[in-house]
Amino acid sequence: MRFEKKEITLKNGRKAILRNPITDDAEQLIRHLQITCGETDFLTHYPEEYDAMTVENEKKWITNRVDSPNILAICCEVEGRIAGTCHVRFFDKIKTRHRASVGISIEKLYWNLGIGSAMFAELIAAAKAHGTEIMELEFVEGNSRARHLYEKFGFSVVSEKPNAFKLKDGTYLSEFYMQKHLRC
Numbered sequence: 492m493r494f495e496k497k498e499i500t501l502k503n504g505r506k507a508i509l510r511n512p513i514t515d516d517a518e519q520l521i522r523h524l525q526i527t528c529g530e531t532d533f534l535t536h537y538p539e540e541y542d543a544m545t546v547e548n549e550k551k552w553i554t555n556r557v558d559s560p561n562i563l564a565i566c567c568e569v570e571g572r573i574a575g576t577c578h579v580r581f582f583d584k585i586k587t588r589h590r591a592s593v594g595i596s597i598e599k600l601y602w603n604l605g606i607g608s609a610m611f612a613e614l615i616a617a618a619k620a621h622g623t624e625i626m627e628l629e630f631v632e633g634n635s636r637a638r639h640l641y642e643k644f645g646f647s648v649v650s651e652k653p654n655a656f657k658l659k660d661g662t663y664l665s666e667f668y669m670q671k672h673l674r675c
Contacts (some may be wrong), residue, residue: 492556492563494613501569501604508568509613511557516566516573517549523573527596532658533634534596563617567597567606574601577610581621589624595637607640615644615671624674631656632665646671 496510512520521544529538556564561583567575575597582590593614597606618626628646630637646669655666 492559492561492617494563494565494617497613499567499605499609501606503604505569505604507574507604507606507609509565509609510568512553512564512566512573512576513557514550514553517546517553519573520553520566520576521546521549523576523596523598526598530599531634532656532664533631533637535656537659563614565610565613567601567610569601569606574598575606575610577614579614579617579626581618581623591618591621591623591626593626593628602636608643611640611644615673619673624672626671626673628669629666630669632667638667641669641671644671 494509494511496508499507499509501507521541524536524541524544525538528534528536528541553564556562556578561581562578563581564576564578566573566577575595577593577595579591579593582588582592593611595607595610615626626646628641630641648667649670650668652666652668654663656664658664
């Protein structure tokens with residue numbers, strides 16, 4: 492799904508660009524995944540799980556996302572570097588097409604600059620334009636920063652999956668499912 496490039500001003504005064512990923516971003520997007528997954532236990536993968544990812548496969552992934560009528564992928568570029576990514580996936584089956592799921596990742600270097608809020612505003616606007624009734628996402632126990640962002644945009648917890656994550660050290664973490672109702 493196409494997204495019209497947009498310039499935003501970060502809290503520190505620097506400029507950033509929200510845009511669709513392009514195939515030239517493939518290597519940088521793989522690195523972004525490795526970095527963000529290494530900075531927190533709150534994402535679904537460990538960095539080494541992306542070691543086998545190839546630039547060619549990432550280019551195909553990018554093309555499929557941008558060409559898809561059911562997925563909007565956005566990246567945030569700050570001074571030529573991918574600082575964050577997000578997506579909204581619109582369900583297309585008759586019984587579920589009123590719903591859409593969202594995901595977001597931002598490198599720690601770029602936390603607290605307003606990138607998450609800017610990206611979430613775009614995802615919500617896209618969902619409304621698409622006719623979505625319910626947006627949904629998951630977050631991991633202890634991720635209070637993410638929870639605060641989601642609640643700021645009107646998401647609320649509707650269920651919990653106990654022990655959904657098991658970390659390398661054996662620690663179990665619950666996963667929380669949140670929804671935002673756009674139309675009722």
